[in-house]
Every structure is written in structure tokens, then in C-alpha cells.
Amino acid sequence: MSTLADRRPSLPDRVLAALERVVPKPGAWAFAVRIWLAMILALYAAFWLQLSSASSAAVCVAILAQPKRGQALSKALYRFLGTLVGAAVAIVLMALFAQDRVVLLVAFATWLGLCVFTAHFLQDTRAYGAMLSGYTVAIIAIAHIDTPQSTFDAAVDRVAAITLGIVAITFINDALGSPSIWRTVRDTLGDAIAETRTFARETLTRGDPGSERTAALIRRIAALRGDAGAIAGELDDGPDRAAGARSAIAALYVMAAAARHLRAAVARLSAPTAAVAEARALCLALTEPEADPAAAVARLSDLVEDAVRANDQPLDAILALQRALDFARAAHFAADGHRVLAHGGRPLRDVPLPTHRDVPEALRGAMRVVIAFGLTALLLVAAGWPATSFALVQVAATCSLSSTTPDPRVFAKGVLIGMPLAALCAGIVLFGALAGVQGFPLLAIAMAPVVFAACFLSLNPPTFGIGFILLVFFPVLLSPANPQSYDPQGFLTNAFLVVFAALILFFTVRVILPVSNxxxxxxxxxxxxxxxxxxxxxxxxxxxxxxxxxxxxxxxxxxxxxxxxxxxxxxxxxxxxxxxxxxxxxxxxxxxxxxxxxxxxxxxxxxxxxxxxxxxxxxxxxxxxxxxxxxxxxxxxxxxxxxxxxxxxxxxxxxxxxxxxxxxxxxxxxx
Structure with a gap:
């Protein structure tokens, strides 16, 4: 008993361990400080320029809040392009259909569905840019459906606010030394290469690990694709380093497959030939970090050529030799890609990494957004609810955002929790902390706790959706202005409408054209x-x-x-x-x-x-x-x-x- 008691951690140790689990890491604090400073800088510049939608600059910073500089730059580029496209389409639609609101809403719903459908076939930030160009039309055109003459001014203000937000977060990230994504990808890719080598070594020595283990390895490798694409904007030679990362990722796929196929081919041979035994030994040697893939490729090419010339090998022996050569070439590309990513230079190849997308699923996602928007418009118009355009903008935005997430149901749950939380925090800051004051320093200080809490939540994968919604919709509901408006009725109306939009999204992903496993x-x-x-x-x-x-x-x-x-x-x-x-x-x-x-x-x-x-x-x-x-x-x-x-x-x-x-x-x- 005394031995067990001695092994139990003391009370101070348990308290410290609990604090370590709860208190955010220094990197999280640095991230929160950067986002808060960028948000305040964007607001200050928007007030100084007297933009009518100053809060959009802060919202832009919130949407671009990424822990790594390359991620933020990549998302900023496609956010800017998506905003330009959306602004142009909004002006065109309003010019064509300003006299008929029903036709305008139908035209917008069609455009939104088209953008969501396109986003399904793009990757990462490009998908976000396509989806953004859809609901930007709602922010500019639908929000001004009662005052079509102000659409052009709203489009100019929107583009200006987005530009301010991008400049603010880019400046703060550079000034405060935001971590670079390429270093993270370099280390993670090195770990993936080591894991793939271990997988291949176990396959060649112990037997096929099975499809489930292979799928787990593919999942580990595929997680690098998005970050690899974000490297291009970080460095002068970023495109070459990104190409090296893509080449290595593609090579790891081949290494995993070739190792399994080599093992299966050898197992089908009653007695492996000397060439097959040598090929297997060469591949086994390539699973060590100090191996020379180029020499192995040369030797295996000779073995394959000799086997074909001799024409005395069974088909499975040719298959084994060829898969061994495929493995060696892939190992060579993986080592070269990792070297280029780490030290610069030009990779041996530049290959794309396409992703699988199902047309029926994309159609369902687009139709789900269109139907949700249409039903919401019918419901609000029939109810005669004021500020209907604000609710339609939120429904369009949240439904579009959910369509590009891996699991819309999980995102909808985060929205359902995050929206009321954002409304509560905005109400406390607006009517509690500020309470009628018109000073910008007090506004900046009052926003800090909510921004910090949202950043901490967004860095934790299980609470990412809640943190993201809180960070984005807190400035939307707070709506900082110069001078600041304190209208309880208007605030409560907007708070109710965003929660209503969250409920619409929650039921939409479960009722309208759901896609089961x-x-x-x-x-x-x-x-x-x-x-x-x-x-x-x-x-x-x-x-x-x-x-x-x-x-x-x-x-x-x-x-x-x-x-x-x-x-x-x-x-x-x-x-x-x-x-x-x-x-x-x-x-x-x-x-x-x-x-x-x-x-x-x-x-x-x-x-x-x-x-x-x-x-x-x-x-x-x-x-x-x-x-x-x-x-x-x-x-x-x-x-x-x-x-x-x-x-x-x-x-x-x-x-x-x-x-x-x-x-x-x-x-x-x-x-």
C-alpha cells in the first residue's frame, strides 16, 4: 500500500497537470494576440477611411484566422478573388432584375447553387473562393434589395473592407513572426516518409498488413495535401518547394501500394528466383534512411531488363521485379521531394494531387443550399418579418460554408452552439462593457476576451466549429461603427435571425437531401x-x-x-x-x-x-x-x-x- 501511495502524484503535481490541460499553450496565446491586433488594426483603418461596412474588415480577419502564415495567405488570395467575382455578379444581377424581387432571388439562388456545385470539385482554399463568390452576392445584392441604387457603393465598400482585412492580417503576421507552414510540412512529411518505410518493411518481412492499416497510412499522407498547397505563397521559391512536397506525397502513395503488390507477387511464386530475391532485398534496404534510391533504381532496371530479355521468368516474377522497381523510383521521388522542401531547389517532377469528388453528392449539396434558401425566403416573406434580407444573407452564408466541410452535420452542430454564444458575447460587450461609450480604445479592450476565447476554441479540433462561428459572427452582431449604435431592439432582432439561420442549417443538413454513410x-x-x-x-x-x-x-x-x-x-x-x-x-x-x-x-x-x-x-x-x-x-x-x-x-x-x-x-x- 505504501508503495502505491508513493507512486501516486502529489496534489501540486495533479493541479499543475490539470492546468496544463486547460491553460492554452504559448503558441495559442501568440495566435490570439495576432488575430486580435489584426482585427483592431482593420477596424481602425476602416473607421479612418469612413467605410460604411467597417465591421466587414474585422470579419475578414476572423475568417482568415489561421495559425500558419502560408495558410492565411492562401486563403486571403482566394477570398479576394471570390469577393471580386461576387461583387461583379451582384452588380450584374441587380442591374438586370432590380425591378422584380422574385426573379432576383431565383437568379441569386441559381448562382449560389452553381458556386456550391463548383466548390465540391475544388480543393481547400480554392473551394472556399468558389463558395465565397456565391454568398458575396447575398451580402451585396440581397442585403440591398430594397435600395438597389446603393448596390454599386456597397460592392465598392465590400471590396475595400476585404482588402483592408487582408492587408491587416498579412502585416501583423509578418510583423509578429507568424509560424511558417513549410517548416511544419517539412517535419510532418519526414514523419510520413518514416512511417511509410516502416509500413513497407513490415509488409516485406511479416506479410500484408491489410487494407485497414493501408487506409490509415493513406489518411496520414493525405492530410499533408492542403498544407502543401499553402507553401507556394510563403517563400520566393515557394512554388518549387510546394512541387517537391506534392511529388513526395504522390510517391508515398506508390510506395505503400508497391510494397503490398511486391509481397503478394512473391507469395504467389513457389520458389522466388535469384533476381526476385535480390529485388526484395534492395527494397528492404530502401526502408532505411541512409539508403541510396538512385542506385537501387539503376540495379532494378537492369534486373527487369535482363528478365525480359531472358524470357525464362514466370509472369509473377516479372510482376515482382516491376513492383520492386516502382517502389525504388517512388522512394527516390519521396527523398528528392523532401530534400527540395527542406533546402530548396527544383524537384525531379511536378505532379498534381487530384481528389475524388462525386457528381451526385455535389448536386445534392448544391440543391440543398438552393432549397434551404428558397424555403427560408418563402417563410420570412409570408411571415412579414422585418430585416428579412439580413436573415437570408446569414442562411446563404452558413449553408454555403457547411457545403465544403467534410461533415456538414458536425459543422451545423458547431453553428447551432456558436451562434447563440456569439449573440450572448456581443450583447455583453455592447450593453455591458461599452454601455453607450464611444471610445475606440475601450472597444478594442472589450473585444479582446471574446476574440481570445474564440481563437483558443478554434485551435482545438473538437471545438473548432464553435470557435470559428464565435470569432466570425461576434463582430457581425457587435457591428462596430463610428459612432457606435446602441439599439437593443435592432440587436435582439439580428441575434434572433442568426440563431434562426443556425436552426435552418441544422435541420437542412438532416432533412433536405441528406447523404447517409x-x-x-x-x-x-x-x-x-x-x-x-x-x-x-x-x-x-x-x-x-x-x-x-x-x-x-x-x-x-x-x-x-x-x-x-x-x-x-x-x-x-x-x-x-x-x-x-x-x-x-x-x-x-x-x-x-x-x-x-x-x-x-x-x-x-x-x-x-x-x-x-x-x-x-x-x-x-x-x-x-x-x-x-x-x-x-x-x-x-x-x-x-x-x-x-x-x-x-x-x-x-x-x-x-x-x-x-x-x-x-x-x-x-x-x-
Whole structure:
């Protein structure tokens, strides 16, 4: 008992541990100070310039509140562009339909739906810019539906306020040394490379870790994409460093897949040949940090070329050698990309990282926003509620913001909590702390506690939505002006309307065209089926692009998978096999098109393409064997292309054989 008592922490230690969990870290305090100073600077400049919408400058700072400088710069760029587009569209719509409010509302709802639909197919801050150009029209045109003659002035004020907010937060971030995103990405990418090497080492030594473990690794790698895109604006050579980060991320996808495929190919061989054993050993050596990927690529290229020339290796041996070469090349690109990100220079390649988006889901998201806006307009007009335009602006903004979040329901819950909290804080500051005073210093001091609390909440992932809404809508409801207005009735009306907008959003994401996990999986599966059909027909596209796209589709499929562990595992296995076959078919057709230009290989290349389109495992294997036999005397460079085609044909044959029943259920039948 005394030993256990001695091991228990003392009361002061427990108190300190509790304080460490509750009290924000120094970095959080620095972030809050920067946002508060930028918000106050933007307000002061807006008052000095006598802008009619001075609070919009503070709201702009709140929306651009990001802990890293590159993140804020990237979001600021697309916020400015989105505001310009939205302002132009608002002026055009008001000029065309100012005399008919119903037509104006319908035109705006159509534009808003189009912007939300477009945002679904963009990434990160670009998606935000597209969505912003939609609800900016509401802020400028719908808010002035009763005074159309002031629309142009409102557009100019809006653009000026947004510009002030961007300048203010950029200046404060530079002056106070906001942390750079590229250093964070450098360290996180290094950890991801180490984790991928560990994954590959365990795969080659212990066996396939399974689809769930692979999906977890893909999730870790995919988390770097957004931050990698934000690097470009931070440094003079930022675009090159961002390209290096993208190259490394794409390479990690390939390393994870190639390691699993190499292990599976070796396992299918009754007795691995000396070349296969050497290739496996080279890949195992590449999982160590001090390895030389360039030398491994050169040696593995020789092994692949020799195996094709000798024409005495089984198809699975060619597959194993090619996947080992793929792994080595990916390891080389990963090391090069990380080096460029850390030290500068030019990467070996610049590749895009496309993400998977489902058209039905994008249509549902756009229609959900349009229907919610239309029903709200009908309800408020029928009720004859005053300040209807203010409520419509809030509904348009919150519904649009929710459409680009990974989980709209979680965001809606944060809005439902954050809106009343913002109204409460604004009321306390306006009628409690200020209480009729017209001094700017007191306004700055009174805003500080709320801004700090909102920043702390936004840095904590579980409370991010609450903190973001509090930070953005607190200045909206406070509405700082010069002179400051103290109208309790107007404040209560606005507070009620923003809470009403939160309720509309909360019920919208649950009632209007909801997308369940099952439907998410169905959309992803249908997209994978269509991509596979196109790849089998020879329309698969670039191999690197397909790998990134498939990885993102698998990540989303894993996110929406549910049920028992066995069901989830089986579903993921099928999804991974579909992605493997689709990538293999796309690469095989690309290689076969090139080989068809060689007169000696044209006939067998055509037969191989026809066999691939037939989805017949036996025909595909026969075509691969014929291609291998015919290409043995070819030139060294041709033999390398031929090995890739043979390996991809063999992969497609394995999936067609192992998942034949599932492929038939999808309507992909052998002919």
C-alpha cells in the first residue's frame, strides 16, 4: 500500500497537470494576440477611411484566422478573388432584375447553387473562393434589395473592407513572426516518409498488413495535401518547394501500394528466383534512411531488363521485379521531394494531387443550399418579418460554408452552439462593457476576451466549429461603427435571425437531401466502377494522377465504411482491388499504345488491349505471355516499357480472377 501511495502524484503535481490541460499553450496565446491586433488594426483603418461596412474588415480577419502564415495567405488570395467575382455578379444581377424581387432571388439562388456545385470539385482554399463568390452576392445584392441604387457603393465598400482585412492580417503576421507552414510540412512529411518505410518493411518481412492499416497510412499522407498547397505563397521559391512536397506525397502513395503488390507477387511464386530475391532485398534496404534510391533504381532496371530479355521468368516474377522497381523510383521521388522542401531547389517532377469528388453528392449539396434558401425566403416573406434580407444573407452564408466541410452535420452542430454564444458575447460587450461609450480604445479592450476565447476554441479540433462561428459572427452582431449604435431592439432582432439561420442549417443538413454513410459508399463505388470501365477501355489517364485519385477515393470509402470489422475489412479489400485493377488497366493501355508503334510488337499489343477490355483472366495472361515472348529481342528501353505492360496485365488478371463475382455484380463481365 505504501508503495502505491508513493507512486501516486502529489496534489501540486495533479493541479499543475490539470492546468496544463486547460491553460492554452504559448503558441495559442501568440495566435490570439495576432488575430486580435489584426482585427483592431482593420477596424481602425476602416473607421479612418469612413467605410460604411467597417465591421466587414474585422470579419475578414476572423475568417482568415489561421495559425500558419502560408495558410492565411492562401486563403486571403482566394477570398479576394471570390469577393471580386461576387461583387461583379451582384452588380450584374441587380442591374438586370432590380425591378422584380422574385426573379432576383431565383437568379441569386441559381448562382449560389452553381458556386456550391463548383466548390465540391475544388480543393481547400480554392473551394472556399468558389463558395465565397456565391454568398458575396447575398451580402451585396440581397442585403440591398430594397435600395438597389446603393448596390454599386456597397460592392465598392465590400471590396475595400476585404482588402483592408487582408492587408491587416498579412502585416501583423509578418510583423509578429507568424509560424511558417513549410517548416511544419517539412517535419510532418519526414514523419510520413518514416512511417511509410516502416509500413513497407513490415509488409516485406511479416506479410500484408491489410487494407485497414493501408487506409490509415493513406489518411496520414493525405492530410499533408492542403498544407502543401499553402507553401507556394510563403517563400520566393515557394512554388518549387510546394512541387517537391506534392511529388513526395504522390510517391508515398506508390510506395505503400508497391510494397503490398511486391509481397503478394512473391507469395504467389513457389520458389522466388535469384533476381526476385535480390529485388526484395534492395527494397528492404530502401526502408532505411541512409539508403541510396538512385542506385537501387539503376540495379532494378537492369534486373527487369535482363528478365525480359531472358524470357525464362514466370509472369509473377516479372510482376515482382516491376513492383520492386516502382517502389525504388517512388522512394527516390519521396527523398528528392523532401530534400527540395527542406533546402530548396527544383524537384525531379511536378505532379498534381487530384481528389475524388462525386457528381451526385455535389448536386445534392448544391440543391440543398438552393432549397434551404428558397424555403427560408418563402417563410420570412409570408411571415412579414422585418430585416428579412439580413436573415437570408446569414442562411446563404452558413449553408454555403457547411457545403465544403467534410461533415456538414458536425459543422451545423458547431453553428447551432456558436451562434447563440456569439449573440450572448456581443450583447455583453455592447450593453455591458461599452454601455453607450464611444471610445475606440475601450472597444478594442472589450473585444479582446471574446476574440481570445474564440481563437483558443478554434485551435482545438473538437471545438473548432464553435470557435470559428464565435470569432466570425461576434463582430457581425457587435457591428462596430463610428459612432457606435446602441439599439437593443435592432440587436435582439439580428441575434434572433442568426440563431434562426443556425436552426435552418441544422435541420437542412438532416432533412433536405441528406447523404447517409451507405449512400456515400454507393457514390464512391459507382465512381470506382465507372473509372474501371473507362480504364479497361483505354481511357484511364495519367498513372500518377490516377494513383492520387484512387488513394483519395479509398480514403473517403474507408471514412464512410461501417458495420462489423469483418464486413468493413471485406468492403475495403474489394475497394482496394478495384483501385488496383483500374490503375493497372490505365497504365497497361498507356504502355501498349506506345509499344504498338513498334512493328514487331503491334500485333501482340493489339491482342493484349483486346484481352484487357474483355476482362477475361485467361486471355489477359495469354496476351501477357505472348507479349513477353515477342518482346525479348527488343531494345533495352522497349523492354522496360514491355515489363511494365506485362506486370500490369498480370495484375489485372489476378484481380479479374479473384474478384470475378464482384465484378459481375458491378456489370463488368468477361466477354
Amino acid at each position: 451507405c449512400r456515400h459508399r454507393a457514390f464512391a463505388l459507382d465512381s470506382a466502377r465507372r473509372a474501371l470501365v473507362e480504364a479497361l477501355a483505354g481511357r484511364g489517364g495519367d498513372a500518377t494522377t490516377r494513383t492520387s485519385l484512387n488513394s483519395d477515393r479509398l480514403l473517403q470509402f474507408a471514412r464512410w465504411s461501417s458495420g462489423s470489422a469483418a464486413v468493413r475489412r471485406a468492403s475495403l479489400d474489394r475497394a482496394f482491388d478495384l483501385a488496383r485493377m483500374e490503375s493497372a488497366a490505365a497504365r497497361a493501355h498507356a504502355q501498349l499504345r506506345g509499344l504498338a508503334r513498334d512493328d514487331a510488337l503491334a500485333a501482340v499489343a493489339g491482342q493484349a488491349r483486346a484481352a484487357l477490355a474483355s476482362v477475361d483472366a485467361g486471355r489477359i495472361r495469354e496476351a501477357a505471355a505472348a507479349l513477353l515472348a515477342t518482346g525479348a529481342p527488343a531494345a533495352p528501353a522497349t523492354r522496360l516499357h514491355l515489363a511494365r505492360a506485362v506486370s500490369d496485365l498480370t495484375t489485372a488478371a489476378h484481380v479479374a480472377e479473384g474478384q470475378g463475382r464482384f465484378l459481375r455484380r458491378l456489370g463488368i463481365r468477361a466477354s
